[in-house]
Amino acid sequence: MYDIEIENLTKKYGDLKAVDNLTLKVEKGITFGFLGPNGAGKTTTILSMLGLIIPDSGSIKILGNDVFREPVKVKERIGYLPENATVYEELTAWKNLEFFANFYNVSKTEKEKRIEELLKMVGLWDVRYRKAKTFSKGMKQRLLLAQALINDPEVLILDEPTSGLDPEGAFLVKSIVKEERKKGKTVFFSSHILSEVEELSDKVGILVDGKLMALGPLDDIKKQFMELEGYEIKIEAKHPLPELDLEGIIRVERIGNNKAIIFAKNDIREQISDYLTQKGVTLISLEIEEPSLEDVFLKTIYKKE
Structure with a gap:
């Protein structure tokens, strides 16, 4: 069973094909590393998966729902951590999560329990009542990760999740990704840190100039490389x-x-x-x-x- 199904996705910007007839399927419950040099089309693909970019052709389904025809059903079941995202600086860590939790139909008790659980998970419980503007970049990144998990998503999409983090913060984020994987969640993440991809990924896709150049378990890709x-x-x-x-x-x-x-x-x-x-x-x-x-x-x- 596939949690993510991308079929013949194409997106052009003028004469540039950012994504070129991309077909990609991600099995349920795995961690998928999405790689490629700058300008390869990774961000365009991810934004298309979220329904934030409309492709020229092709289709995307997440958890069986069409991203463009059933956007609300998709968004209710996924979590997203964008690269270079920002928090609400004037709100506390607790209020930041509460703001996003209010988009989901959960009781006050369940919401408070979830916020407490997440703030402890990302190491921000002791500063829950501090305004986010006093946080370091790494603390803000951890708060954003908690935000992506607020609805207990079945699919987690992370764009450069350890960007700007010190080693301790990066270790924490990777530990959380591993724990979500153990819970049966599907994690789709892009990263330029290759050792991180090797450590976390069950399967890897390499995108170059909008085209999928390699796809499969990392051991299989290495074997293909050795044969070549x-x-x-x-x-x-x-x-x-x-x-x-x-x-x-x-x-x-x-x-x-x-x-x-x-x-x-x-x-x-x-x-x-x-x-x-x-x-x-x-x-x-x-x-x-x-x-x-x-x-x-x-x-x-x-x-x-």
Whole structure:
């Protein structure tokens, strides 16, 4: 079952295609990382998901409701944290959340209980009666996250959720995202912090020039990258390594007598092990060096070495 269904979404600004025939589905209960360089079309996609931008063509459903035909039904069931959002500076933390809670049909008791729970969750309970104008940027960001959760949404959409936060604040936000995921919520977030995406995401989509360049679990994307760019195999032996003359090897970088990095067209660890055993060489370790998400970006998105 999919909580988010985007079909053939296209949006132009003059001659520029901000989003180009994008089709994307996000399963229920996962955390989805949405990536891409500046100008890739991420914000246009997110604003379209919220019904704040009308696309030239295509459709979007969230929780089975059409975003453009049933906007109220969608908004009742989602939470949204925009990038560079602002709080009401003259209101206290409590009053900020109360203001947004009033949009939802809940009793006063339930509303107060929810506000208390959220302020404690984001670490602002002790300053609940202070005006937001006295808050640091990080405190305001945490208040905005609480605001996005005020209606206990089934789908949470976060645009750069740790932007401007110190390490402690970023850790708190990531912890909250993980907890919402454990509750069965679907979390859709964009971020330029690649380590954050690796840590949080069950699945990743990479957008470039409005087009979806990669989609799937991060391990699958890394595997596709290795198949395209080659495998990096690290080897260490108890004895000096002989010449490695095996099919599939692109090059070998030796590190002393008994260590080497082998660049190969495919995963040839079994062949390497058999070859060295025949040569009487005992292996200490033989492992593939997995690329990081940064490696994938630099070589496949930005085309850099």
